[in-house]
Amino acid sequence: MRTTSYGLHGWCAGNDRSAASSAGSEKLRLIVSLGILTAAASAVQIAESSLPRLLPWLKPGLSNALVLYALIRMPPFFAWTLVLFRSLVTGIILGTLFTPTGWMSLAGGAAAVATMSLAAGLGQNRIGLSGISVTGAVAHNIAQLAVAGCFAGSFIPILLHLPIMLGAAVPSGLVVAALTHQLLRRTP
Amino acid sequence: MTGANPGRRFITRLDGVIIAALIACSFAGSLVYGFGAGRGKIPDRLTIRFADGNRRTYEIRKGQVQDIPIVGRCGPMIIEFDRDGRIRIAASACPSQNCVRTGWVRSSECIVCVPNGVIVNENVPDEAAPDGITR
Numbered sequence A: 001m002r003t004t005s006y007g008l009h010g011w012c013a014g015n016d017r018s019a020a021s022s023a024g025s026e027k028l029r030l031i032v033s034l035g036i037l038t039a040a041a042s043a044v045q046i047a048e049s050s051l052p053r054l055l056p057w058l059k060p061g062l063s064n065a066l067v068l069y070a071l072i073r074m075p076p077f078f079a080w081t082l083v084l085f086r087s088l089v090t091g092i093i094l095g096t097l098f099t100p101t102g103w104m105s106l107a108g109g110a111a112a113v114a115t116m117s118l119a120a121g122l123g124q125n126r127i128g129l130s131g132i133s134v135t136g137a138v139a140h141n142i143a144q145l146a147v148a149g150c151f152a153g154s155f156i157p158i159l160l161h162l163p164i165m166l167g168a169a170v171p172s173g174l175v176v177a178a179l180t181h182q183l184l185r186r187t188p
Numbered sequence B: 001m002t003g004a005n006p007g008r009r010f011i012t013r014l015d016g017v018i019i020a021a022l023i024a025c026s027f028a029g030s031l032v033y034g035f036g037a038g039r040g041k042i043p044d045r046l047t048i049r050f051a052d053g054n055r056r057t058y059e060i061r062k063g064q065v066q067d068i069p070i071v072g073r074c075g076p077m078i079i080e081f082d083r084d085g086r087i088r089i090a091a092s093a094c095p096s097q098n099c100v101r102t103g104w105v106r107s108s109e110c111i112v113c114v115p116n117g118v119i120v121n122e123n124v125p126d127e128a129a130p131d132g133i134t135r
Helices: A014-023 A026-049 A064-073 A076-094 A100-120 A129-152 A162-186 B013-033 B097-102
Strands: B045-050 B054-058 B065-071 B078-083 B088-093 B111-115 B119-120 B132-134
Touching: A014 A076, A026 A064, A026 A076, A064 A100, A064 A162, A064 B111, A076 A100, A100 A129, A129 A162, A129 B111, A162 B013, A162 B119, B045 B078, B054 B065, B054 B132, B088 B097, B088 B111, B097 B111
Parallel strands: B111 B132
Antiparallel strands: B045 B054, B045 B119, B065 B078, B078 B088, B111 B119
């Protein structure tokens, strides 16, 4: 019987934990973890969409803390699946599925995961959670601008937006990194 | 600051370099394209670009309030131009309404409504930046 695994035991109820352990199935554990993280990430993203913002189009992207958590603690494919499911769930609930907003969300999430995976691969001593998160936020913003350019039919006015988006990536990336750090610290 | 994940630190020296480089790029870009650029200039024309590539140009009557009705991908929009030379999207059929919430911008800046596929004031001067991209 395994006693340690992908870090979400602390979040599960005792019965769920014992059932998963007795089944001895790593796959089951991963599916349960994916369900929990997808629900949490979707809930955070939906809650965030209704909060007041400094600028109408600017969100901190707090749900990316759960994606970064998955990237650090889970197998490599897990964070990709989480982003896909989060985009599907939030798209269905917010009514943005297959709309420009939905594609921007999916493209941003995918770009962030790809970049954060590469950054994390630099090594634990070289780059910390802050660096990974901030580079992910930058990639997220650039991908969203690119998709916005595709839908708007012109890239130049969109790309002029880049300095603001780069600047916004720093505080949002640091907040996400701080949340992830707490998640990693508080879960086994 | 490692907690239960002793291998991954919260911040490293490389992180600091990345963050400093991003802040510098953002600040430099904002200086070139953003803050203060185009202030006080009121253009003679307003160009609106649609997602299908069509453009329409409207004459701006300085010192007058102007409402410009257009139809985007989601439906009708009203672009308003005020006496002070500012523009805004006063009404839009897009679901998010972020373009409306962006509010007034200087006439040297542009607003992009992605759901409607509309770029208001596409021909921004070289030194001006878009004020908002709405999803």
